[in-house]
Amino acid sequence: MFVVSDELQQERAKALAQRWGFSLADSPREGVQLQITRERLQLVEQSEGAPGAVYVDFIGGAVGHRHRFGGGRGQTIAKAVGLKGGNNPRVVDATAGLGRDAFVLASLGCHVTMIERSAVVAALLEDGLARAADDLDVGGWIRERMHLIHADAVAWMDSLDESDLPDVVYLDPMFPHKQKSALVKKEMRLLQKLLGFDEDEAALLDAALRIARKRVVVKRPDFAHPLAQRKPSMAIKGKKHRFDVYVRAAM
Ligand SMILES: C[S@@+](CC[C@H](N)C(=O)[O-])C[C@H]1O[C@@H](n2cnc3c(N)ncnc32)[C@H](O)[C@@H]1O
Missing domain, CATH: 3.40.50.150 (Vaccinia Virus protein VP39)
Structure with missing residues (x-):
């Protein structure tokens, strides 16, 4: 599984990849991947008509x-x-x-x-x-x-x-x-x-x-x-x- 992050989240992405055995990517790829944003970790699919991001939200x-x-x-x-x-x-x-x-x-x-x-x-x-x-x-x-x-x-x-x-x-x-x-x-x-x-x-x-x-x-x-x-x-x-x-x- 790939973890995609922007420059600001690279350290967090590295730690996450190491902890779970994921690979790092600095730009989105075709298919299902994890994305680390300032707010959260989410699962996304890059393809036409794909559903929106999936993440865990116990508050909202x-x-x-x-x-x-x-x-x-x-x-x-x-x-x-x-x-x-x-x-x-x-x-x-x-x-x-x-x-x-x-x-x-x-x-x-x-x-x-x-x-x-x-x-x-x-x-x-x-x-x-x-x-x-x-x-x-x-x-x-x-x-x-x-x-x-x-x-x-x-x-x-x-x-x-x-x-x-x-x-x-x-x-x-x-x-x-x-x-x-x-x-x-x-x-x-x-x-x-x-x-x-x-x-x-x-x-x-x-x-x-x-x-x-x-x-x-x-x-x-x-x-x-x-x-x-x-x-x-x-x-x-x-x-x-x-x-x-x-x-x-x-x-
Ligand atoms: C339908 S989802 C559960 C949804 C959950 N009840 C909820 O409220 O979000 C089923 C989950 O069980 C996990 N699972 C299935 N078999 C498992 C097993 N033998 N050990 C641990 N996890 C398992 C799957 O990876 C999947 O994430």
């Missing part, structure tokens, strides 16, 4: 809006992970992506360990977390409750110590989307182009079921079959998604 945009007006513990994702009363489960988000679901869960009180295997996506997420950590409104709990690990989640979950097992494992592997609308879709299209589809869903679910003390929650498009064709204990339907819940023990 759709994610920040949902935080301010999003319905708190009554929303379906909260019910799916078992947020009842003062219950604040420890969650492993094993498919962190751009961190939106992890952010919602952390904003509701969960401690979330985010696992992301793509270096490009992990770099975008790390950049978004660093910017949000300085925010007066959300920075405090983001620093305390959201932690990113760049790893393959199957291997990482398999090597976890008994004393570190989480209450909940949350899974949202890439699903082939066909629609072409709205901001989230734009991000998904670019990520799909970069990452392809996640093909280790059975291994992910097996590993998650081994380590979750209380439950595994799988986010699916409302029309999709359950992950790895395994029937969940219950399904909670939201507006666009369904959460399949595999219960291991009472919360």
Whole structure:
């Protein structure tokens, strides 16, 4: 992956390239690449009709809006992970992506360990977390409750110590989307182009079921079959998604 920067951002670009094993470029190239600007790190595609830049923004945009007006513990994702009363489960988000679901869960009180295997996506997420950590409104709990690990989640979950097992494992592997609308879709299209589809869903679910003390929650498009064709204990339907819940023990 190439990181493009202007002259002023060259030192930051160099450090980033070294940390994640990216290459440097001083002008845009054809195709998908990372771009470092004064404000942030973003993923862009240089081609006709390409979607706009993709970056992690926990403060403005759709994610920040949902935080301010999003319905708190009554929303379906909260019910799916078992947020009842003062219950604040420890969650492993094993498919962190751009961190939106992890952010919602952390904003509701969960401690979330985010696992992301793509270096490009992990770099975008790390950049978004660093910017949000300085925010007066959300920075405090983001620093305390959201932690990113760049790893393959199957291997990482398999090597976890008994004393570190989480209450909940949350899974949202890439699903082939066909629609072409709205901001989230734009991000998904670019990520799909970069990452392809996640093909280790059975291994992910097996590993998650081994380590979750209380439950595994799988986010699916409302029309999709359950992950790895395994029937969940219950399904909670939201507006666009369904959460399949595999219960291991009472919360
Ligand atoms: C659909 S996205 C997740 C979106 C995320 N829930 C959000 O709210 O932004 C799926 C992500 O999971 C990551 N992923 C898939 N399989 C993984 C694995 N075995 N280990 C770590 N990350 C994985 C992919 O690289 C991709 O970034």
